[in-house]
Structures are given as C-alpha cells and as structure tokens.
Amino acid sequence: MSQHSGSEPEVVEERSGPKTERGRRTLRRLLDAAGEEFGARGYHDTAISNITQNAGVGLGTFYVYFKSKEEVFRALVADMGARTRHAMTESTRGAHDRLEAERLGIQAFIEFVRSHKALYRVVMEAQFVAPEAYRAYYRTFAAAYRQQLAQAASRGEISEGQDDEVRVWALMGASSFLGIRYGIWDAETDSGSVAAAASDLMINGLAPRAQKDKAPK
Amino acid sequence: MSQHSGSEPEVVEERSGPKTERGRRTLRRLLDAAGEEFGARGYHDTAISNITQNAGVGLGTFYVYFKSKEEVFRALVADMGARTRHAMTESTRGAHDRLEAERLGIQAFIEFVRSHKALYRVVMEAQFVAPEAYRAYYRTFAAAYRQQLAQAASRGEISEGQDDEVRVWALMGASSFLGIRYGIWDAETDSGSVAAAASDLMINGLAPRAQKDKAPK
DNA sequence: TCGGAACCTGAATGTTGACTCATGTTTCAA
DNA sequence: TTGAAACATGAGTCAACATTCAGGTTCCGA
Known part of the structure; x- marks a missing residue:
C-alpha cells in the first residue's frame, strides 16, 4: 500500500510542482x-x-x-482521501474506547459529508471516472480501519470477529450509506441521533437484548 | 412514495410497447x-x-x-431494482427467523452481484446518470426492508432499534459494500464465509461477547 | 391481394468540448 | 539590465457522438 511502487511507468511522473x-x-x-x-x-x-x-x-x-481532465479529477480524489482520514482520526482521538470511537466516527463522517457535499460526490463518481483512485481510497481507508479493529480486539474492547476485512467493509458501507442518506439527501436530521442509532446497531447488533430487568411501566 | 404521483408531466408517457x-x-x-x-x-x-x-x-x-440514451438506462435501472428485490425475497423465503434471513440475504446479495456484475454497475452509475432512478431504487428497497424489520421486532426476533430507517440504511450500506468488495472486485472468496462473518457483525455487533464459558483448550 | 400499421435503416446534421499551439507576459537570478 | 525559465492565453483543430429524417421493408387483417 506504499504510495509510489515505482515500477509502473504510469501515472507517477510527478510534475515537480509550480516554482513560483x-x-x-x-x-x-x-x-x-x-x-x-x-x-x-x-x-x-x-x-x-x-x-x-x-x-x-x-x-x-x-x-x-x-495533463488532462482526468488528472485533476484524480488529484481531487486523492486529496479527499487524505482529508477524510484526517477528519476521522481527529474526531475519534478523544474516544475512551473503540465502541465510543465508532459512534464518534459515524457522526463525524456524516458531518464531514455535510460540509463537503460537492467533494464527496467527486469521491463517489471516481468509481466510474477513475476506478483505480477510487479503490485506492477505500483500500487505504480499510487498512487503517482494520488496524484499529485488531488493536481494539487485542485490548478486549471489541469481540474477535471472524474476519476483520469483512467487518471493515461492512462498517465502511454502513457509514457510507448513512453519509449519503443523512449527509447529502437529508442534511436536516440530527447527526447525533443518527450516529447513536447506527452505532447501537454496529455495537450491539440486531439480536434481541438479553432480557435484563425491563421495569414494568 | 407512490410510483405515479400523476402531476408531473414528465417521464411517464409509457410507450405502449411493441405490438408484434x-x-x-x-x-x-x-x-x-x-x-x-x-x-x-x-x-x-x-x-x-x-x-x-x-x-x-x-x-x-x-x-x-x-426516446433517448438516458431512457434505456433508466429502464435498465428499474428492471434491476425489480430483479434484485425478487432475488432477495426468494433467498430469504426459507429463513426460520429474521436473523437467519439476514445471513441468507447477505450471501444471496453477493451471489446476485457476482452473477450480474455488469448490470449492477449500471445501478451504481445511476447515481450520476439518473439520480432519480437511483433514489427510487433504494427508497423502494428501504421501504420493504423497514417493514421486515418492524415485523421481526414485533415478533421479538430482533431488538427494537432506535430508528429503523437508520438501521435499514446501515444494513443496505454494509451489503452494498460487501457486494462490491466480494462480488465484483474479488469474486473468489467463498460467499458463505463472507456472509457468515458479516451477519455475525450485523447480528451480534462489535461489542465483546459476555464471557460465557470459554472452555479451556 | 391490398392498404396501412408497425417496424427498420444508415447517411446526414449539428453540437460539443478536450486538447494544441503559436504567441505573449512576468519573474528573477546573475 | 537582461535573457531565459516559468507562466498565461484563447482561437483553432478535430474527432466523437446523439439525434433526426426521408425513404424503405415486413406483417397482417379484411
């Protein structure tokens, strides 16, 4: 996952950048x-x-x-990748444990999409315009996420899953869709409640709660 | 959410279809x-x-x-919506309860994407080419899914969530990403294991399992 | 067996827009 | 002060389609 593998004659060729x-x-x-x-x-x-x-x-x-229309587009996607990861890292920095980090992350992601609607659209469209950039975006994201999960699992904060790659993609998918649904299509609903409901699902799952002590109303 | 609101002079105009x-x-x-x-x-x-x-x-x-290039495209998206819902309904028909249905549904979805790679791409691209058709696809899907969850909850098969709309979008997002990751990008991995790992997450969540009786090896 | 409905065709039209290039202008180190 | 590197420009080139249209061909009921 290194940025410059250096053997392909493609893409790279870094324009050394403006001099003035x-x-x-x-x-x-x-x-x-x-x-x-x-x-x-x-x-x-x-x-x-x-x-x-x-x-x-x-x-x-x-x-x-x-060099071309596509090149700016790719540059934009890469830039958004960095910005998104940065926003996620920041938002979960204060979390007490991974479960809390999940909730904070979901909320931060929705907020992030809301405040970068246009740019986020670019990321999604990259799937068709610049597929390689799109994949890189998620591969990079997934790698970091997987590491978070592995560490949290070894600390006992979350369960050992059957397959972290699968968990990561499911979690990314959930956030991504919530980002579209509540970040772009409907930017009114309180992001805190959405994140609360979503993280409850991601943390506790769909299974019925073990009947604790449902105090009779 | 009715299909034909009837006031817009748009879209509708159903070509009555070929006669011969x-x-x-x-x-x-x-x-x-x-x-x-x-x-x-x-x-x-x-x-x-x-x-x-x-x-x-x-x-x-x-x-x-x-009438136009876009029109075929829309027709294709609508067709895929119907086919996808049908495949999901079929695959979960034999499920004993909703939790099992979730697992079967995830697996069936991955399989479905695998065997309709091209068409599924069309659905995703609709987000940019025919946004209204894309939204309709997911709105319709979400409505049906929400109903499933509500019924299952009333039967006690799953927990009462904080917000079913949120749960549904998180679940659709998870499946969607797994469909891309394991249906299109990597169609080799056994879909059964993926579905097992994913449904374990969706059903039990990330939270550490209540220490049952970890039999010492 | 006839007439019109349904269907088929591909050359021509018109637009659009990425990219080039020949020609400036600005900056700055020596 | 100067010349060359860096930067700026927009008219012009050119290929790529989406869509139209005028003129067929096929089918079928009466």
Missing part, C-alpha cells in the same frame, strides 16, 4: 474550482472552460498544470 | 445489448451505435424503441 508563488496560487485556484465544478455538475457535464472560468484564468492555463 | 412479436424481440435485444454495453464500458463511453451493433439492428432502430 504565482504558480502555486494558480494551481490552488484551479484545484478549488475543479472541486466546485465537478462537485456541482459531475465529471462529464463539467467542461474545462467551466473550471478555468471559475478559477479566473485562461483556458490554456489549465494544461500548464494538468 | 418481432417488435418485442427487437426491444428485448436492445435492452440486453444496452445492459451489456453500459455494464462493460459505462454510460458515457457507450455509444448508441455500440448498442445497436451488439443487438444486430440498425442505428435508427434504437429510436423506434427509446
């Missing part, structure tokens, strides 16, 4: 504009000219910084 | 071809001429049966 301050500013403008436009209209309905106009630069300038 | 056997055969050919092509190359990289060639009909024939 002016260049760096223009690059950032283009990236921000691309994020906005792709996020709002989708990859195929976005023209390079939309991006350059939004960025306030000439059409040709785009190709000074990117 | 020849027509019905051509329509089916076009639909099958569209499914194959869209599934293999994606919506935007598929040309109408790809579809008509695959179907073995003239280019113009396409427009005898569909």
Whole structure:
C-alpha cells in the first residue's frame, strides 16, 4: 500500500510542482474550482472552460498544470482521501474506547459529508471516472480501519470477529450509506441521533437484548 | 412514495410497447445489448451505435424503441431494482427467523452481484446518470426492508432499534459494500464465509461477547 | 391481394468540448 | 539590465457522438 511502487511507468511522473508563488496560487485556484465544478455538475457535464472560468484564468492555463481532465479529477480524489482520514482520526482521538470511537466516527463522517457535499460526490463518481483512485481510497481507508479493529480486539474492547476485512467493509458501507442518506439527501436530521442509532446497531447488533430487568411501566 | 404521483408531466408517457412479436424481440435485444454495453464500458463511453451493433439492428432502430440514451438506462435501472428485490425475497423465503434471513440475504446479495456484475454497475452509475432512478431504487428497497424489520421486532426476533430507517440504511450500506468488495472486485472468496462473518457483525455487533464459558483448550 | 400499421435503416446534421499551439507576459537570478 | 525559465492565453483543430429524417421493408387483417 506504499504510495509510489515505482515500477509502473504510469501515472507517477510527478510534475515537480509550480516554482513560483504565482504558480502555486494558480494551481490552488484551479484545484478549488475543479472541486466546485465537478462537485456541482459531475465529471462529464463539467467542461474545462467551466473550471478555468471559475478559477479566473485562461483556458490554456489549465494544461500548464494538468495533463488532462482526468488528472485533476484524480488529484481531487486523492486529496479527499487524505482529508477524510484526517477528519476521522481527529474526531475519534478523544474516544475512551473503540465502541465510543465508532459512534464518534459515524457522526463525524456524516458531518464531514455535510460540509463537503460537492467533494464527496467527486469521491463517489471516481468509481466510474477513475476506478483505480477510487479503490485506492477505500483500500487505504480499510487498512487503517482494520488496524484499529485488531488493536481494539487485542485490548478486549471489541469481540474477535471472524474476519476483520469483512467487518471493515461492512462498517465502511454502513457509514457510507448513512453519509449519503443523512449527509447529502437529508442534511436536516440530527447527526447525533443518527450516529447513536447506527452505532447501537454496529455495537450491539440486531439480536434481541438479553432480557435484563425491563421495569414494568 | 407512490410510483405515479400523476402531476408531473414528465417521464411517464409509457410507450405502449411493441405490438408484434418481432417488435418485442427487437426491444428485448436492445435492452440486453444496452445492459451489456453500459455494464462493460459505462454510460458515457457507450455509444448508441455500440448498442445497436451488439443487438444486430440498425442505428435508427434504437429510436423506434427509446426516446433517448438516458431512457434505456433508466429502464435498465428499474428492471434491476425489480430483479434484485425478487432475488432477495426468494433467498430469504426459507429463513426460520429474521436473523437467519439476514445471513441468507447477505450471501444471496453477493451471489446476485457476482452473477450480474455488469448490470449492477449500471445501478451504481445511476447515481450520476439518473439520480432519480437511483433514489427510487433504494427508497423502494428501504421501504420493504423497514417493514421486515418492524415485523421481526414485533415478533421479538430482533431488538427494537432506535430508528429503523437508520438501521435499514446501515444494513443496505454494509451489503452494498460487501457486494462490491466480494462480488465484483474479488469474486473468489467463498460467499458463505463472507456472509457468515458479516451477519455475525450485523447480528451480534462489535461489542465483546459476555464471557460465557470459554472452555479451556 | 391490398392498404396501412408497425417496424427498420444508415447517411446526414449539428453540437460539443478536450486538447494544441503559436504567441505573449512576468519573474528573477546573475 | 537582461535573457531565459516559468507562466498565461484563447482561437483553432478535430474527432466523437446523439439525434433526426426521408425513404424503405415486413406483417397482417379484411
């Protein structure tokens, strides 16, 4: 999962980056504009000219910084991956144990999607526009998540599952769908209650609770 | 959530369908071809001429049966929705209770995706190509699922959750991701084990098992 | 066996938009 | 001060379709 495997002649070729301050500013403008436009209209309905106009630069300038339309898109996806992981790490930092971290993580994810609707759309569309970037996004995420689970299990905070890869994908899927449902389609519902209900499911499962002491009302 | 709200002048307009056997055969050919092509190359990289060639009909024939490229696509999504729900219903028919149904459902879903890789891709791409069809797909699915959960809860087979809508979306998300991960990206892993591991999570949750009687090995 | 409905066809049209390139302009180290 | 590297530009190129249309062909009931 190292970023630069170095043997493929592809992709890599890192443009060494703008040399001047002016260049760096223009690059950032283009990236921000691309994020906005792709996020709002989708990859195929976005023209390079939309991006350059939004960025306030000439059409040709785009190709000074990117080799193709797809390249910006990929850059955006990679950037979002880093940002998402960062947000997750931050949000669960204060958690007392993994079960609490799960709840905090779900809530943080919904909030994150809400405040990055456009960019999150880009990530999802990557599944079709830049499949390799999409897979990398989730592979990387899954690897980190799996490690969290393994550590928590060894601390006895969660059960030893039958297969952590499966658990991780199920958990990512749950969060992802909740992100769409409550982050994008319906951004009104309180994210705390959603996270509470969801983490209750993820932590205790569907199985009926062992009849504790249901105090008669 | 009724299918035909009846006030929008849109979409509906049901082409009454082919009148002759020849027509019905051509329509089916076009639909099958569209499914194959869209599934293999994606919506935007598929040309109408790809579809008509695959179907073995003239280019113009396409427009005898569909108003536009998007229309076939929508038809395909709707068709897949029906097929998926049908497969799920069938697979869980023999379940003894809802917990068992969950396991069977997850496994059946993975199998279903495996045997309809192309078509399933179409469903996912609908999120960007035909968002309304995509939402309808999941809304319909969620409604049916919610009802299952509510009935199971009233029978005491599962816990009363805090919010069934949330549970349903978390569960759909989990299955969906497992479908991608083990149905499309890796179709080798035994779907039974995946479903077992996943349903263990969905049923019992992450929480450590109450220390029963761990028989010393 | 006739007429019209249903169906079929592919060349032509028109648009769109990614990408190129020849020509500037700006920056900055020497 | 200067020249070359870095950056900026937008008109023009070119290929790729989606959709139309005018003119067939096939089918079938009367």
